[in-house]
Amino acid sequence: MKYSIGLAARWLFLAFLVSLVPLGIALIGPLPAPRPFWTEFGVGLGFVGMGLMILQFVASGRFAWVAPRFGADVVLQFHSRTGVIGVILVLAHPVILLLSDTEYLEYFDPRVNFLRALALSFVTVALIAILVTSQWREGVGLNYEWWRLIHGGLSLAIVFVGMVHGIQVSHYLDTLAQKGVWAAVALGAMYLVVHTRVVRPLTAKNRPYRIVDMQEERGNAWSMWLEPDGHPGMDYRAGQYVWFTVGDPPYKLQQHPFSVSAGEDPSRLRLTAAELGDFTSTWKDIEPGTRAYLQGPFGAFTLEPDAPGAVFIVGGIGVTPAMSMLHSLRQQSDSRPAYLFYGNPAWEEVTFREELAELKRELDLTVVHVLEEPPDDWDQVDGNGEEGFIDQELLDKYLPPNRKELNYYICGPTPLMDVAEESLRNLGVSWKRIYTERFEIV
Amino acid sequence: MLHRDLMWAANGLGIASLLAALIFAFARAL
Numbered sequence: 001m002k003y004s005i006g007l008a009a010r011w012l013f014l015a016f017l018v019s020l021v022p023l024g025i026a027l028i029g030p031l032p033a034p035r036p037f038w039t040e041f042g043v044g045l046g047f048v049g050m051g052l053m054i055l056q057f058v059a060s061g062r063f064a065w066v067a068p069r070f071g072a073d074v075v076l077q078f079h080s081r082t083g084v085i086g087v088i089l090v091l092a093h094p095v096i097l098l099l100s101d102t103e104y105l106e107y108f109d110p111r112v113n114f115l116r117a118l119a120l121s122f123v124t125v126a127l128i129a130i131l132v133t134s135q136w137r138e139g140v141g142l143n144y145e146w147w148r149l150i151h152g153g154l155s156l157a158i159v160f161v162g163m164v165h166g167i168q169v170s171h172y173l174d175t176l177a178q179k180g181v182w183a184a185v186a187l188g189a190m191y192l193v194v195h196t197r198v199v200r201p202l203t204a205k206n207r208p209y210r211i212v213d214m215q216e217e218r219g220n221a222w223s224m225w226l227e228p229d230g231h232p233g234m235d236y237r238a239g240q241y242v243w244f245t246v247g248d249p250p251y252k253l254q255q256h257p258f259s260v261s262a263g264e265d266p267s268r269l270r271l272t273a274a275e276l277g278d279f280t281s282t283w284k285d286i287e288p289g290t291r292a293y294l295q296g297p298f299g300a301f302t303l304e305p306d307a308p309g310a311v312f313i314v315g316g317i318g319v320t321p322a323m324s325m326l327h328s329l330r331q332q333s334d335s336r337p338a339y340l341f342y343g344n345p346a347w348e349e350v351t352f353r354e355e356l357a358e359l360k361r362e363l364d365l366t367v368v369h370v371l372e373e374p375p376d377d378w379d380q381v382d383g384n385g386e387e388g389f390i391d392q393e394l395l396d397k398y399l400p401p402n403r404k405e406l407n408y409y410i411c412g413p414t415p416l417m418d419v420a421e422e423s424l425r426n427l428g429v430s431w432k433r434i435y436t437e438r439f440e441i442v
Numbered sequence: 443m444l445h446r447d448l449m450w451a452a453n454g455l456g457i458a459s460l461l462a463a464l465i466f467a468f469a470r471a472l
């Protein structure tokens with residue numbers, strides 16, 4: 001998908017409209033008598049906060065009609081930031097109301113209404129919890145599976161309590177029609193989460209895969225070859241990723257996104273993972289013949305044919321989508337030049353080192369290995385060996401004069417991605433030509 | 443698409459939402 005200002009503006013405007021839906025519902029009915037400014041401001045924050053919460057359900061759900069426009073990675077970064085803002089606005093709703101009139105404290109008083117006080121106290125804690133566990137997931141010691149379960153559960157609870165609270169207060173949702181639309185919008189958003197987490201995994205169950213081979217790779221990584229079992233397989237594009245579950249049933253906790261690492265072949269696909277998390281460290285114990293379930297494909301981190309060449313800037317296991325795209329270029333006998341800047345700690349840990357050497361023989365491919373600790377005979381080992389980290393100076397040294405016309409694909413650890421994005425910007429590359437996949441976001 | 447541009451867009455949406463709440467409050471209170 002090509003990026004453009006118009007496309008970005010349209011989607012941003014659409015997101016803004018979604019966030020205004022609750023406020024719109026409040027304003028379509030007969031308006032109650034005006035109250036002081038700070039009271040109305042506190043109430044307004046509640047409505048736009050609810051709108052931003054609903055937007056998160058649309059943005060986070062890996063939906064085919066949102067993600068391919070920008071890439072699930074971009075959508076998730078957007079979700080992460082607007083989610084934080086939404087939580088802050090919702091938390092500001094009771095704070096501003098209490099500052100405007102302390103009588104609002106009765107909403108938290110169990111003697112006045114026990115269930116209401118319980119629900120609103122719970123949702124306050126839930127909002128803080130969702131913020132803390134998302135911003136500092138590893139800091140609070142949550143693994144990815146549990147975090148994902150807690151995140152989904154808390155978000156459903158928050159929107160549900162918000163829905164009931166709006167109906168119960170009823171000040172701006174006085175008519176039955178308003179209450180109906182309000183509930184329908186909230187329940188519809190909640191269904192999107194249920195669809196992603198429950199309905200879609202169940203449909204994946206009808207399309208099982210069989211693990212046919214496991215291969216150890218350099219850099220503590222494993223490749224897994226999968227074949228569709230009783231169906232034609234998946235029509236994916238090189239660089240995309242799938243959600244992967246091993247064993248039965250397909251909706252259990254261990255769902256993870258993994259990039260495809262070989263060329264485009266629906267009947268046989270390869271996933272590669274490094275031993276990073278709890279789940280990937282168990283990969284090596286998987287026996288060939290085991291069943292697996294895939295959902296996808298997802299992502300817009302794919303080759304765009306509009307440029308006279310492609311540049312991949314990757315670090316460590318971030319090489320997997322680049323490998324897939326390079327294999328795809330070979331399948332298509334594409335003769336346009338490609339560049340791979342590949343950062344690793346050491347030469348022995350360079351995943352797909354040999355496979356890249358093979359690809360170099362068949363493609364117009366320049367590989368620049370950048371090692372933190374290169375071997376002593378580094379200059380002889382590879383023609384384009386560099387020491388240190390990928391930075392602007394290094395990119396400037398190797399990129400051709402027509403660098404502004406090329407497409408850029410960046411995937412790796414966050415520091416590498418930040419430096420690469422900044423460097424390309426300084427080198428005059430348009431944001432429209434930069435494609436990123438921040439796998440560390442999940 | 444750059445992370446920094448994306449954060450500008452997300453922050454912009456947040457500010458726009460906050461402004462919407464402010465305009466709503468002004469319109470209702472005045």
